[in-house]
Amino acid sequence: MHLMLHIFRKDVRRLWWAVAATLLLLAALAQQDRWRADYVVGSTEGWLNLLLPLAWCCLIALVVNEEPLVDDREFWMTRPYRWPTLLGSKLLFVALFIHVPCFVADAAVLAFRGFQPLAYLPQLLWKQIVLAAVLTIPAIALAALMKNIAHFLLAAIVILGAAAYLAGVGEPLRVSWIPSAVIRYVLAGTVLAVAACALVPIQYARPRTVPARIAGTAAIVLAGLLFGYLPPNFT
Amino acid sequence: MNSPLRAEQLTKTFPGVEALRSLTLEVPEGAVFALVGANGAGKTTAIKTLMNLHRPTSGRAEVLGVDSRSLGADQLAQIGYVSENQKLPGWMTAGYFLSYCKEFYPTWRDEDLAELVRLYELPLDRKLSSLSRGMRVKAALASSLAYRPRLIVLDEPFSGLDVLVREQLIESILDRTPEATVFLASHDLAEIESFASHIAYLNDGRLEFVEEMATVSDRFREIEVTLGQPSALPPDLPATWLNPEQAGVVVRFTDSRFDPECSHTEIQQRFPAAREVTARVLPLRAIVVALARSAKANQGAR
Numbered sequence: 001m002h003l004m005l006h007i008f009r010k011d012v013r014r015l016w017w018a019v020a021a022t023l024l025l026l027a028a029l030a031q032q033d034r035w036r037a038d039y040v041v042g043s044t045e046g047w048l049n050l051l052l053p054l055a056w057c058c059l060i061a062l063v064v065n066e067e068p069l070v071d072d073r074e075f076w077m078t079r080p081y082r083w084p085t086l087l088g089s090k091l092l093f094v095a096l097f098i099h100v101p102c103f104v105a106d107a108a109v110l111a112f113r114g115f116q117p118l119a120y121l122p123q124l125l126w127k128q129i130v131l132a133a134v135l136t137i138p139a140i141a142l143a144a145l146m147k148n149i150a151h152f153l154l155a156a157i158v159i160l161g162a163a164a165y166l167a168g169v170g171e172p173l174r175v176s177w178i179p180s181a182v183i184r185y186v187l188a189g190t191v192l193a194v195a196a197c198a199l200v201p202i203q204y205a206r207p208r209t210v211p212a213r214i215a216g217t218a219a220i221v222l223a224g225l226l227f228g229y230l231p232p233n234f235t
Numbered sequence: 236m237n238s239p240l241r242a243e244q245l246t247k248t249f250p251g252v253e254a255l256r257s258l259t260l261e262v263p264e265g266a267v268f269a270l271v272g273a274n275g276a277g278k279t280t281a282i283k284t285l286m287n288l289h290r291p292t293s294g295r296a297e298v299l300g301v302d303s304r305s306l307g308a309d310q311l312a313q314i315g316y317v318s319e320n321q322k323l324p325g326w327m328t329a330g331y332f333l334s335y336c337k338e339f340y341p342t343w344r345d346e347d348l349a350e351l352v353r354l355y356e357l358p359l360d361r362k363l364s365s366l367s368r369g370m371r372v373k374a375a376l377a378s379s380l381a382y383r384p385r386l387i388v389l390d391e392p393f394s395g396l397d398v399l400v401r402e403q404l405i406e407s408i409l410d411r412t413p414e415a416t417v418f419l420a421s422h423d424l425a426e427i428e429s430f431a432s433h434i435a436y437l438n439d440g441r442l443e444f445v446e447e448m449a450t451v452s453d454r455f456r457e458i459e460v461t462l463g464q465p466s467a468l469p470p471d472l473p474a475t476w477l478n479p480e481q482a483g484v485v486v487r488f489t490d491s492r493f494d495p496e497c498s499h500t501e502i503q504q505r506f507p508a509a510r511e512v513t514a515r516v517l518p519l520r521a522i523v524v525a526l527a528r529s530a531k532a533n534q535g536a537r
Contacts, residue, residue, distance in 0.1 A: 080308035
């Protein structure tokens, strides 16, 4: 625990500016959300909705790559780090600077709009689980397989581009309100989330980048195939 | 006596390259063990495989009594590792870097660190990225010696450093022996010769010999034979006579198994017309050059 906090403090000291930037973006988004009268988002909020996840991904890549798992020349690799301690420090960072602020911002928006946040605690927590499954854990997994943030961004652009293409080929990029139409997204997302959840501890416990990259690519292809071959609606 | 570092048939291949071929060696406790060889001979691969930075393709190694593939925090807390191409966190000041490292080592001694900082004249308030290469190596070494490691592993620590810095580094490393065992790879043969107790020579991934430094110095001689008249080199020269060459009446070669009596007899048999025979002690640098030239010539012949 002591060493986990020691590594965490070092990461905060190094990345406070990036944390501040994401918190500013989140605050701006929450402010836009709380003032919005219509259910349709405005252009500023739309951009913020796009920028914030990207900023979070960059923050995750930066913190993971403080101790890169790919390059064998990194000084920390021959120091007595224990992998659960290292992974724990990274998860603590992500939880404290992404999940907690996001949770607080959602609760604040609810409160401002006259709802009691505690009454919606299950939904608020569920959103955090979904955020972890579709964004933070896959981003940690991707960063753990990349040498630096430039490689991470390139890989993320390729993956997101492929996802957008697949979604566009099947149907317009939208999610139907009919629950059955969401199944494809849920299935593909679940495959990616499960693969990411498995890859992160494996890669931290014993970095074996090539097999891990092959497994990650296989999961992405499987998710793409599921998405591409399943019908948009089951009704 | 326990060996802090041992390799048995350790092999590492990369796609298309066999970087390390069946390396077998045992480093005695308290030794200053130098691994030498030309560029690309496999020194760094050997060290990285021993340090579990690369997985061996076959064979095994033991470091501090543990299989190198299972090397964990408990062993790493007793190993000081410094490599010339190690990436240090450049954003940290030297002082913060040292205090950051301290927390990982239960045996860290502040008084040892203070002494190293003083000896190396480390500027604690400057970022590592703004320091010269020599200063960065000093910072890495200070962070690797302050906890009195049992095993010090150094990969080309002196390359590109000026003489004064090298002297400082060697002095501080030798201060740790014989309590610590030193295993280092280096090109710097003159330096190695001055302080290594054992030497291993790697050529093209293969260990050519591993011996105590004194034995190596004893068994290599440059032999110069002056003949009475010019004659061709005999065809059946011993394989231990490396790089034989002739210029007029003078024949020169490196005897890699020099023994005052046997070698003299053998020379007399091969060169009955020899007028004068001189045997010159070779510095390590000349020995390694002779071995490398011989290996290259043998490869060409094959």
